Amino acid sequence: MTAAASRSAALKVEGLTRRFSGLTAVDNVSFEVPPGAIHALIGPNGAGKTTTFNMIAGALKPTAGEVLLDGRSLVGMRPDQICRAGVGRTFQVVRPFGQISVAENVAVGALSWTDDLAEARRHALAMLELLGLADKRNALPGSITLPDRKRLEVARALATKPKLLLLDEVMAGLRPTETDRMVATFRRLNEETGVTIVLIEHVMRAVMALSHHVVVLNYGKVIAQGTPAEVTRNPDVLACYLGVEELS
Amino acid sequence: MIRRLTDGLPRRALALLLLFAVVMALAPFFVSDYVLSVLIISLYFAFVGQAWNLMLGFAGQLSLGHALFVGIGAYTSAALFTHFGIDPWVGVVAAVALSTLMGCIIGYLGFRFSIRGVYFALLTIAFAEFTGIMVDNSAWLGGSAGLFLPVKNAGSIDLLNLRGPPTLFYYLILILTGGALVLCRFLLNSKLGLYWQAIRDDQEAAEAAGVPLFRYKMIAVAISSALTGVAGVWYAFYYNNLFPESTFATGRSVELILGAVVGGVGTLFGPILGALILTPLGELLTALTSGLQIDGIKTFFWGFCVVAIVLFRPSGVWPWLAGLLKLDGRAR
Numbered sequence: 198m199t200a201a202a203s204r205s206a207a208l209k210v211e212g213l214t215r216r217f218s219g220l221t222a223v224d225n226v227s228f229e230v231p232p233g234a235i236h237a238l239i240g241p242n243g244a245g246k247t248t249t250f251n252m253i254a255g256a257l258k259p260t261a262g263e264v265l266l267d268g269r270s271l272v273g274m275r276p277d278q279i280c281r282a283g284v285g286r287t288f289q290v291v292r293p294f295g296q297i298s299v300a301e302n303v304a305v306g307a308l309s310w311t312d313d314l315a316e317a318r319r320h321a322l323a324m325l326e327l328l329g330l331a332d333k334r335n336a337l338p339g340s341i342t343l344p345d346r347k348r349l350e351v352a353r354a355l356a357t358k359p360k361l362l363l364l365d366e367v368m369a370g371l372r373p374t375e376t377d378r379m380v381a382t383f384r385r386l387n388e389e390t391g392v393t394i395v396l397i398e399h400v401m402r403a404v405m406a407l408s409h410h411v412v413v414l415n416y417g418k419v420i421a422q423g424t425p426a427e428v429t430r431n432p433d434v435l436a437c438y439l440g441v442e443e444l445s
Numbered sequence: 446m447i448r449r450l451t452d453g454l455p456r457r458a459l460a461l462l463l464l465f466a467v468v469m470a471l472a473p474f475f476v477s478d479y480v481l482s483v484l485i486i487s488l489y490f491a492f493v494g495q496a497w498n499l500m501l502g503f504a505g506q507l508s509l510g511h512a513l514f515v516g517i518g519a520y521t522s523a524a525l526f527t528h529f530g531i532d533p534w535v536g537v538v539a540a541v542a543l544s545t546l547m548g549c550i551i552g553y554l555g556f557r558f559s560i561r562g563v564y565f566a567l568l569t570i571a572f573a574e575f576t577g578i579m580v581d582n583s584a585w586l587g588g589s590a591g592l593f594l595p596v597k598n599a600g601s602i603d604l605l606n607l608r609g610p611p612t613l614f615y616y617l618i619l620i621l622t623g624g625a626l627v628l629c630r631f632l633l634n635s636k637l638g639l640y641w642q643a644i645r646d647d648q649e650a651a652e653a654a655g656v657p658l659f660r661y662k663m664i665a666v667a668i669s670s671a672l673t674g675v676a677g678v679w680y681a682f683y684y685n686n687l688f689p690e691s692t693f694a695t696g697r698s699v700e701l702i703l704g705a706v707v708g709g710v711g712t713l714f715g716p717i718l719g720a721l722i723l724t725p726l727g728e729l730l731t732a733l734t735s736g737l738q739i740d741g742i743k744t745f746f747w748g749f750c751v752v753a754i755v756l757f758r759p760s761g762v763w764p765w766l767a768g769l770l771k772l773d774g775r776a777r
Contacts, residue, residue: 254653256649256652275652275657276649276652276653277652277653277654277655277656277657277658278657280652280654286653288650288653293646293650294642294645294646294650294651295646295647296642296645296711297639297642297643297646301639302643305639305640305651305654305655305656306654306655309656310655312636314635314639317636317639353650353654354654357655
């Protein structure tokens with residue numbers, strides 16, 4: 198890595214905009230994530246968080262704006278190319294491969310960097326162990342619980358060896374103890390591998406515990422950003438989103 | 446290589462498969478000419494069903510026009526043979542090249558422009574239909590009057606020109622069916638197979654996990670159309686006559702895949718089992734009702750079978766039978 202690249206952001210989003218026939222779902226959104234940081238993207242339902250993720254991951258083409266991974270533009274690339282470039286993502290509504298085993302689901306992710314199926318399977322098992330799913334490896338995704346499917350979603354994304362991990366509400370529906378375990382996993386992962394993480398999350402317990410920096414979206418626009426503490430004191434944020442919630 | 450093929454298969458399954466292979470290999474010595482002809486056509490449907498299943502069952506792409514690839518393979522090799530005396534062993538190369546090319550054209554149009562599901566199936570039907578019309582209007586290919594291969598006295602075996610008794614064609618299609626089974630097992634347990642299954646189960650999720658959709662779908666169509674083209678060559682030299690209407694019709698495409706549907710889409714042994722159940726039953730019914738002059742009884746019966754399968758064994762007969770035989774539920 199050159200000196201210039203190491204100084205630049207791992208992910209830089211500039212003026213990102215997406216219009217759906219009249220509705221501007223994401224409106225001129227800009228933020229930067231330094232290498233190794235954990236950022237949270239929060240906001241009320243319909244604020245444009247998942248649309249932003251879809252544009253970063255290539256599932257949606259931006260109407261305008263730029264997405265840079267380590268200084269390299271991702272706009273116009275296909276989702277699989279963006280995956281290989283180092284972006285792993287999970288889906289808000291879990292999307293496992295239903296007719297192949299949990300281990301094979303994860304091995305598909307590992308095949309993005311290796312052609313050796315045996316190596317992919319070994320790596321998949323390591324990912325499953327990391328997320329506490331190893332004992333479910335031979336099960337079909339339909340036969341495991343929703344929290345486990347959420348973990349599977351994370352394991353598959355992680356198996357692609359991402360530099361940037363996009364997590365879309367992976368803690369929704371988890372019990373507080375499960376949330377804490379997941380938070381601990383991500384924190385350890387972030388410390389050990391230096392993976393940059395951007396997460397969309399409604400579970401404030403997780404946002405507060407995990408993120409170094411929070412970006413708040415409302416009606417497609419960034420209305421505030423800063424440390425979790427700063428954001429939660431911001432009157433605009435409180436008004437639009439957190440106003441009624443008591444934060445611990 | 447052998448270990449990779451048998452890895453994960455229970456011993457029982459291997460033993461049963463071996464027994465099945467031996468029975469099939471010895472069958473011509475024990476059965477009548479009529480039963481042999483039914484077995485031959487069953488194996489033909491098993492082979493094409495396997496090739497078709499590779500596309501839908503493994504990679505999730507529905508083709509309802511596989512008669513097209515049979516037809517291209519058949520007409521190419523038959524025309525080369527009748528017009529230029531080119532033997533089928535050379536003809537098969539041209540036949541496979543052309544049917545694969547056609548598969549790739551359809552695949553390109555479908556996958557490049559994201560035509561999915563039933564709309565992709567319609568595209569395959571359209572290509573089969575218009576190719577049939579083109580052949581119908583080609584004097585060089587015999588037009589609607591048909592293309593006929595010269596038949597020598599049936600007693601002697603001419604392996605080079607594939608002229609000979611039904612037993613020759615039985616062993617040929619048996620080898621092809623066995624080969625396709627081994628090939629599919631090998632492909633399914635490779636990166637290719639895992640990527641196909643990922644695409645089949647969730648295309649967007651597969652793409653997000655790094656699967657290049659277009660390339661892997663194209664490979665599926667290419668292999669499937671190539672194998673089906675080989676079946677076409679066999680078909681031409683076994684029947685010795687080709688008519689565009691019966692070769693390319695959508696009804697023929699449906700007939701080709703019924704065995705695989707009944708046996709179990711996405712399973713390895715389903716297409717073989719399904720063809721070995723459906724074809725003999727259809728023939729039996731035709732024989733039993735031959736005095737009654739009921740038109741279309743076979744088609745009606747096959748339709749009935751499909752409805753019954755969809756209602757009672759939606760994943761096919763094979764997964765259920767594999768369970769009964771205590772083979773691993775996922776042994777396919």
